[in-house]
Amino acid sequence: MRYAWLVAWREFIENVKTKGFWLGLFLFPAIIVVSGTLPVLLATKGVPTRHFILADFSGDRAVVIRKELARIREVELAEALQVFARHAPYSEPFSYHVRPSVTNGAAWHGGELDLVAWRAAAGTNWLRVPGFTLPRPALAEVVLPKELPEARTPAQLEQLLRPWLRGERTLPAPDVGNPVRLFAALVIPADYGPGTTNALHYWCENQADSELRDLAQRLLNDDFRRAEYRRLGVDPTVIARVETLRAPITVLNPRKAEGTEKVGLSDTLRQWAPSFFVYLLWIAIFAVSQMLLNSVIEEKSNRIIEVLLSSVTPGELMMGKLAGVAGVGMVMMLAWVGSLVGMALFQAGHMAGNGAPGSTASTIPLELVGLLRDTWLLPAFAFYFVAGFLLYAGVFLTIGSVCNTLKEAQNFMAPLMLVMMVPLFLMPFIPRDPNGPVATVLSWVPPYTPFVMMNRITAHPPLRDLVGTTVMLVGFTALLLWGCGRIFRTAILRTGQPPRLLELLRWIRGD
Amino acid sequence: MGSMALELREVTKLYGDFRAVDGLSLQIPTGALYGFLGPNGAGKTTTIRMILDILRPTTGSITVLGADSALKVRTRLGYLPEEKGLYKKMRAWSVIAYFATLKGLSRADAKRRAFELLERYGLKDFAMARTEALSKGMGQKVQVLASIAHDPELVILDEPFSGLDPVNQNVMEEIVQDMRRRGRTVLFSTHVMQHAERLCDRLVVIAKGRALFDGTVGAARRLVPRRVQFETADDPAPLRGLSGVAGLNAQGEGRWEVELHDGADPQAILQACFEIPVRLRSFNAAEPTLHEVFVKLVGDQAREASFR
Numbered sequence: 001m002r003y004a005w006l007v008a009w010r011e012f013i014e015n016v017k018t019k020g021f022w023l024g025l026f027l028f029p030a031i032i033v034v035s036g037t038l039p040v041l042l043a044t045k046g047v048p049t050r051h052f053i054l055a056d057f058s059g060d061r062a063v064v065i066r067k068e069l070a071r072i073r074e075v076e077l078a079e080a081l082q083v084f085a086r087h088a089p090y091s092e093p094f095s096y097h098v099r100p101s102v103t104n105g106a107a108w109h110g111g112e113l114d115l116v117a118w119r120a121a122a123g124t125n126w127l128r129v130p131g132f133t134l135p136r137p138a139l140a141e142v143v144l145p146k147e148l149p150e151a152r153t154p155a156q157l158e159q160l161l162r163p164w165l166r167g168e169r170t171l172p173a174p175d176v177g178n179p180v181r182l183f184a185a186l187v188i189p190a191d192y193g194p195g196t197t198n199a200l201h202y203w204c205e206n207q208a209d210s211e212l213r214d215l216a217q218r219l220l221n222d223d224f225r226r227a228e229y230r231r232l233g234v235d236p237t238v239i240a241r242v243e244t245l246r247a248p249i250t251v252l253n254p255r256k257a258e259g260t261e262k263v264g265l266s267d268t269l270r271q272w273a274p275s276f277f278v279y280l281l282w283i284a285i286f287a288v289s290q291m292l293l294n295s296v297i298e299e300k301s302n303r304i305i306e307v308l309l310s311s312v313t314p315g316e317l318m319m320g321k322l323a324g325v326a327g328v329g330m331v332m333m334l335a336w337v338g339s340l341v342g343m344a345l346f347q348a349g350h351m352a353g354n355g356a357p358g359s360t361a362s363t364i365p366l367e368l369v370g371l372l373r374d375t376w377l378l379p380a381f382a383f384y385f386v387a388g389f390l391l392y393a394g395v396f397l398t399i400g401s402v403c404n405t406l407k408e409a410q411n412f413m414a415p416l417m418l419v420m421m422v423p424l425f426l427m428p429f430i431p432r433d434p435n436g437p438v439a440t441v442l443s444w445v446p447p448y449t450p451f452v453m454m455n456r457i458t459a460h461p462p463l464r465d466l467v468g469t470t471v472m473l474v475g476f477t478a479l480l481l482w483g484c485g486r487i488f489r490t491a492i493l494r495t496g497q498p499p500r501l502l503e504l505l506r507w508i509r510g511d
Numbered sequence: 512m513g514s515m516a517l518e519l520r521e522v523t524k525l526y527g528d529f530r531a532v533d534g535l536s537l538q539i540p541t542g543a544l545y546g547f548l549g550p551n552g553a554g555k556t557t558t559i560r561m562i563l564d565i566l567r568p569t570t571g572s573i574t575v576l577g578a579d580s581a582l583k584v585r586t587r588l589g590y591l592p593e594e595k596g597l598y599k600k601m602r603a604w605s606v607i608a609y610f611a612t613l614k615g616l617s618r619a620d621a622k623r624r625a626f627e628l629l630e631r632y633g634l635k636d637f638a639m640a641r642t643e644a645l646s647k648g649m650g651q652k653v654q655v656l657a658s659i660a661h662d663p664e665l666v667i668l669d670e671p672f673s674g675l676d677p678v679n680q681n682v683m684e685e686i687v688q689d690m691r692r693r694g695r696t697v698l699f700s701t702h703v704m705q706h707a708e709r710l711c712d713r714l715v716v717i718a719k720g721r722a723l724f725d726g727t728v729g730a731a732r733r734l735v736p737r738r739v740q741f742e743t744a745d746d747p748a749p750l751r752g753l754s755g756v757a758g759l760n761a762q763g764e765g766r767w768e769v770e771l772h773d774g775a776d777p778q779a780i781l782q783a784c785f786e787i788p789v790r791l792r793s794f795n796a797a798e799p800t801l802h803e804v805f806v807k808l809v810g811d812q813a814r815e816a817s818f819r
Contacts, residue, residue, distance in 0.1 A: 006612050014600065302596025307658065310563040310590040311613035313582060493565060 003312040007320025008327065015291055015328045024287060025332060029339035050183035051142045051173050052212060053161070057154055058192040064219045065186070066141070073137050077127060078115050080135040085113035139212055142180070145171045154187045158201065161185055165203050184212055194224045194231070255460055266367045270458045271431050273371055277381050278427055278455045280336060285388045285450075286420065288329035289396040292321060293409060296400030296492075305492055314489040322393055329389055337381065344368045371458070380457045383470075388450030391477045392420070394484040401491040402498045412498075423451035434459030443469045446476035483508045515574070516541040516665045516696035517562065522571035524557050524720070531557040533720035534571070539698060539713075541664075544691050546707040546714035547700040550809050554720035555700045556593055559669055562698075563590055576665055586615035589663035593670045593700075595654050599643035604629060606642055607657045614661035621660065628656045632682055648679045655686060666690060668699035672706055684710060704801040714801075718809040728801065735799035735807050737771040739780050742792040749787050755779055765792070 015021055056062035119126045127134065145164060151157035161182075163169045170179035184204035192198055200220065202213050222243075229239050251263040299305045308317055344365040372378055395416060403409040423442075430439045434456040442452045443461070449469045453461070490507040491499065499507070517539040524532040532554040539545045549555050560566040562573055564581040576584040597606050604625040611621035629638045634652060642650055651674055659666055671687070672680050687710055690697055701707055707714055707728075714731060716724040724731055736757060741747075742765050751759050755775025760768045769780055777796035784791055 003613060006609075010609055014598070017600070298598070302598070303592055303594035304596050304598060306560075306565065306592040306594075307590060307610060307654075308613070309565045310581070310588065311585055311610065493560070 001316075004316040004320040004323065007308075007312060007317055008322075008324035011295060011321055011324025012327045015295075015325065016331070021328065021332070025335050028283070028336050029343075032340060033343070049136050049138065049140050049173075049176070049180075050209070050212060051140050051171075051180045052184040052186065053144060053164075053182060054141050054186045054188075055144070055154070055157055056188045057190045058188050061188045061192050061220065061223065062186075064223045065216055068215065068219050069139060069141065072139070076135055076137065081127065081129070081132060082113050082115060084129070084132045139215075140173065142171060142173050142182070145169070154189050154201065158185070158187055158203065161203070165205070167205070186212070186216055194228045265364070266370060269364065269367050269371055270375070271434075273368065274377065274455045274458055275427050275431055277377060278423065278451050280333075281381065281385055281388060281450060281454055282420070282424060284329055284333055284336075284385060285392050288325055288332070288389060289392045291328060292325045292393050293396045293400045293413075294406070295321065295325070296397055297403060297406055297409060300401065300492060301404055309493070314492060315485060317492075318397060318485055318488050321397065322390065325393065326386065326389055329385070333381075333385060337378070341369075341372060344372075375458050377457060380454060384450035384454045387473050387477055391447060391450070391473070391480060394477070394481045398484040398487050398491070401488045402494070402504070404495055404498075408498055419447060423448050423455075426452070427455065430455040431459075435461055435465075440465060444472060446473050446480075449473040514541050515539065516543070516576060517698065518574040519558070519562070520572050520574075522558070522561060522568045522573060524554070524561060524566065525569045530720050532561070532568070535717065535720065535722055537715055537722065537725065539696060541696050542691070542694045543696055544687065544710055544712050545696075545698045546711035547698055547717075548702075548704075548707060548714055548805060549700070549717040553718045553809070555717065556669060557720075558717070559590075559667055559698075559700070562667060563588070586661065587664045589614075589658040589661065589666040591655055591658040591666075591668045591671055593673075595651050595674070597642040597650055597654060597657075600641055602639050602641055603634065603645065603653045604638040606653060607660050610657040611660035614663070616661050624660050625656075628660060629653075632656060632686065648675050651675060652679060652682065655683065659686070659690065662693075663695065665696045665698070668697065670701060671699055672701055672703050680706070704805055708801045716805065716808050723808045724804075731801060731804045732799050733773065735803045736773070737775065737777065737796075737799060739769040739771065739777050740766065740793075740795045741769075741784070741789075742766050743784075743789050744792075745787075745789045747784075747787075747789045750780065750783060750789070753779065753783055 054062050054065060122128075148160055151160055164171060164182040165185060167181050170181055173180040183206070184202065187201040187203070189196075189198040189200065192200060200216070202216065204213070226236075226239055230236060252261040253263050253267060254261065256262075256267075299308065312320070346365075399409050399412045399416070403412065426438070426442065430442075430452060433439060439452055439456055442448045443456065443465055445452075449472065453466075453469055456465075486508045487504055515538055517537070519535055519537040522532055522535045523530065535554070535558060547555055547558075557566065561568050562575060562581060564573075564575075572579065573581075575581045576587050578584045581588055598609075601609070604622065607625035607628065608616075608618070608621035611624055612618055616624065626635075626638055629635050632652060634649060634656075637645060637649060637653075642653060645653065655668070655671060658668070668687070671683050675683055684706065687697055687699065699710075711728055713725070713727050715722055716731070724734065740762075744765055747759065747767050750756055750769060755772050756769055757772050758770040760770070762768055771777065771780075781794060781796070783789075784794070
């Protein structure tokens with residue numbers, strides 16, 4: 001045991017000393033932080049305003065679009081002001097700057113700005129708050145370029161607009177100083193209305209960003225329907241009332257305790273958080289097994305292996321290597337999960353300290369902390385990491401022992417990678433039906449058990465699955481490690497061509 | 512029995528149908544410096560691996576330092592394999608110390624010993640260097656030191672001189688001699704006969720997995736008929752009639768070689784030359800070299816192996 005420990009210690013220390021290890025250690029939490037903040041940052045700052053032209057040959061159809069855009073802009077401004085107010089150290093500037101007579105007392109409730117009260121008090125000056133800069137609009141209409149000759153038909157206009165649509169020319173925009181690129185043009189034909197066969201032309205190079213297109217379509221669909229109702233003699237007030245009708249739906253989960261069956265954010269989180277851990281598991285197992293492969297191949301190609309085997313048995317060597325690299329993996333996991341939990345705790349504590357109710361998104365850290373506390377996520381993660389690592393590490397170790405170079409090993413790695421990719425492909429499907437047939441069947445396939453069961457762990461899998469797959473996984477891993485050990489013992493000293501499958505089987509049988 | 516550091520009894524190793532080692536028996540007394548010679552593919556490395564219990568013999572038995580498995584006495588054994596390599600990213604001292612800890616030394620002792628050895632054999636300045644930064648010869652020296660850092664009772668060195676320049680070959684010889692002085696048993700394989708000649712008490716020559724010779728260097732020399740070479744302008748034919756002479760061969764341009772029977776004295780040839788007389792320009796009665804012995808013993812098999 002002492003020898004296995006010595007091998008393990010060297011393996012651990014030498015891996016921990018590499019730059020790659022430290023890079024991995026910090027890169028992952030950094031990626032989490034960046035992926036948490038970047039989309040928000042990009043959504044607010046990164047996505048440029050999309051400028052578009054709205055040419056209406058029908059006369060009045062564009063009104064609904066413009067009205068909705070104005071409403072959206074109003075919401076954008078209100079939300080931005082609310083966020084600004086939440087972070088403002090005190091509320092005085094709000095009243096002070098607008099009008100001395102405006103008192104802000106009514107506009108503040110528990111540290112949050114009450115927009116309705118504020119707008120009532122401040123009137124048209126409601127946005128004129130020191131330090132507050134207006135957010136950029138997501139969509140902004142621009143007028144037709146001045147130099148454009150007047151077009152009589154949509155086709156003519158479209159022809160004339162082509163250089164702008166292709167980005168060859170720019171045009172001035174009211175909200176920015178510089179000339180801008182035209183994002184899209186909506187050209188509404190003359191007789192556009194219910195029953196028309198003429199289509200609105202949506203011109204845009206960027207097919208991926210469909211926000212404007214979807215918005216126009218939704219608004220015009222509603223508009224057509226309303227027009228049709230009116231034509232059929234339905235009272236507009238009735239239409240308006242009908243449109244406000246909503247069928248209330250409460251989602252309940254029968255598994256939850258009585259009185260708390262209502263499904264909320266924590267339930268969504270409970271459903272999807274395991275997926276995150278599956279990714280983590282996958283990355284960790286793969287990265288760590290790769291280390292093992294490199295280390296075996298180094299020892300084999302440098303022929304250090306012979307000296308080692310004069311001091312330790314192949315079994316001790318294998319055990320030492322597995323333990324050493326598992327140690328590296330555990331340190332990495334502790335750092336990763338630790339930084340995640342730490343971040344969640346910090347955020348949760350921060351929010352609790354502020355006492356602000358916050359939006360739905362901002363309660364995620366609190367919910368996450370609760371989830372980690374109340375479920376088996378972390379213990380399951382630890383177990384499946386060890387079991388999954390031993391299973392895959394055994395295979396990687398064997399590949400390392402039969403190959404002389406990394407290049408040779410890559411040939412074996414290709415099929416193994418395909419096998420390993422399956423849980424990644426399935427990741428989005430399993431949380432949707434965590435106890436369904438696909439999830440259940442795959443849980444019983446040992447190479448997939450760690451990933452699939454990890455993904456199911458918060459969905460109360462049947463006890464049969466939980467216990468059965470665990471026994472199966474442990475048994476399979478033990479058997480696999482035994483077989484790998486037999487191959488390792490024979491292969492590790494061999495040079496030349498990697499063995500054929502039949503030869504491997506012979507080695508396992510001990511011939 | 513107790514005086515034997517290593518004993519092989521009828522050891523055979525089969526790889527499928529191929530006999531890598533074929534009924535090899537060997538006894539190496541404690542404190543001996545034993546040469547292990549043989550052409551490429553003779554089975555030296557397989558034998559060494561079996562001695563170290565890295566491989567198991569198909570039949571036969573091996574006793575190492577009184578134990579039936581080298582792993583039971585691994586802390587008393589040192590081994591330098593034929594193909595040398597080190598962990599590239601580790602520092603010279605830590606490689607030596609690591610292998611020493613695997614041989615039972617405590618971490619502190621292993622570290623102290625590593626620095627001590629590096630200093631003694633001229634590598635003090637490279638103790639902190641990563642092994643990838645060392646020259647081939649230096650790397651090899653580090654590996655040799657790694658194999659003896661725990662002061663083993665029995666050291667097996669597989670081709671310790673290959674890849675070393677003459678200066679480092681001398682250092683290597685010094686290391687081997689140091690071990691002999693301290694009463695350690697050394698078994699080393701080599702292709703370079705001069706080293707074997709200078710260092711060994713005894714040697715074993717194997718080919719095709721079988722021992723062709725096992726004995727002292729003197730006994731090995733006696734395997735090759737002694738020869739006398741001389742140069743003369745006269746006709747040396749009368750020498751054929753002498754009792755110790757097995758043959759007389761012309762080498763051209765007045766050079767001749769006399770093959771002697773076992774036990775014949777070269778001095779008798781010299782005396783006969785004076786008496787006949789055969790006037791000599793030169794006379795050389797050197798003993799056969801191990802090189803000649805080796806070529807005589809395994810020449811054909813070695814050639815065969817090299818064309819396989």
